[in-house]
Amino acid sequence: MRTRIKICGITRLEDALAAVALGVDALGFNFWAQSKRHVAPDVAGQIVRRLPPFVTTVGVFVNAMRFEIFNVAGEARMQAIQLHGDEPVGECSQYSFPVLYRLRAGEAWDEAALARSQATAFLLDTPSPAQGGAGVPFDWSLARPEIAGKPVILAGGLTPENVGEAVRRVRPYGVDVASGVESSPGVKDHEKLARFVEAVRRADAEEER
Numbered sequence: 001m002r003t004r005i006k007i008c009g010i011t012r013l014e015d016a017l018a019a020v021a022l023g024v025d026a027l028g029f030n031f032w033a034q035s036k037r038h039v040a041p042d043v044a045g046q047i048v049r050r051l052p053p054f055v056t057t058v059g060v061f062v063n064a065m066r067f068e069i070f071n072v073a074g075e076a077r078m079q080a081i082q083l084h085g086d087e088p089v090g091e092c093s094q095y096s097f098p099v100l101y102r103l104r105a106g107e108a109w110d111e112a113a114l115a116r117s118q119a120t121a122f123l124l125d126t127p128s129p130a131q132g133g134a135g136v137p138f139d140w141s142l143a144r145p146e147i148a149g150k151p152v153i154l155a156g157g158l159t160p161e162n163v164g165e166a167v168r169r170v171r172p173y174g175v176d177v178a179s180g181v182e183s184s185p186g187v188k189d190h191e192k193l194a195r196f197v198e199a200v201r202r203a204d205a206e207e208e209r
């Protein structure tokens, strides 16, 4: 299976186009005002208008009101949303968008509630006071390819140097990275992006052999 790749914290068109040229599957746009990677909805919308088809745009929200999510996701042309705060998992059913629901690694989950939920996938991240984007990996033995029958997107401190090992060990549906491919918050380093994608593809190819 090809591991899907989401690059999170896109704020600039050139970074979005560089990631897409490398074949990534999804781009994350952070609409939480306190994030170092915050992007205004109109700026995100202008970036999205310049993307080729078949790239999933994901709006990242932290404890936002439903009407705000609908308005922002609409204006910025998001195709999916990521709930990355303290939202209950039942909140996923309130949206017509596919929803990535953040789980904190190491916390006790109510697997039955997760299985019943309308989450499309679980983004498994390092617990962090900054909510996300902290660049700190967690113990991957806490991760699995699926949780409650839904795909897992592995996040938290992934870098070009460690992502191959993470993919080999966890075999997640996808991987997600923000800080590990940056030169500064919100500014992607295109060389790190290329090495990240290559490391994932190398790990995929090893599994196929």
Ligand SMILES: O=C(O)c1ccccc1NCC(=O)[C@H](O)[C@H](O)COP(=O)(O)O
Pocket: 008, 009, 028, 030, 032, 035, 036, 037, 060, 062, 084, 125, 130, 131, 132, 133, 134, 135, 136, 155, 156, 157, 158, 176, 177, 178, 179, 180
């Ligand atoms: O990236 C942020 O600044 C951020 C802030 C608040 C909530 C979520 C945030 N990012 C969401 C992501 O999906 C990140 O890619 C994920 O947390 C992993 O980040 P990193 O450890 O920097 O790769």
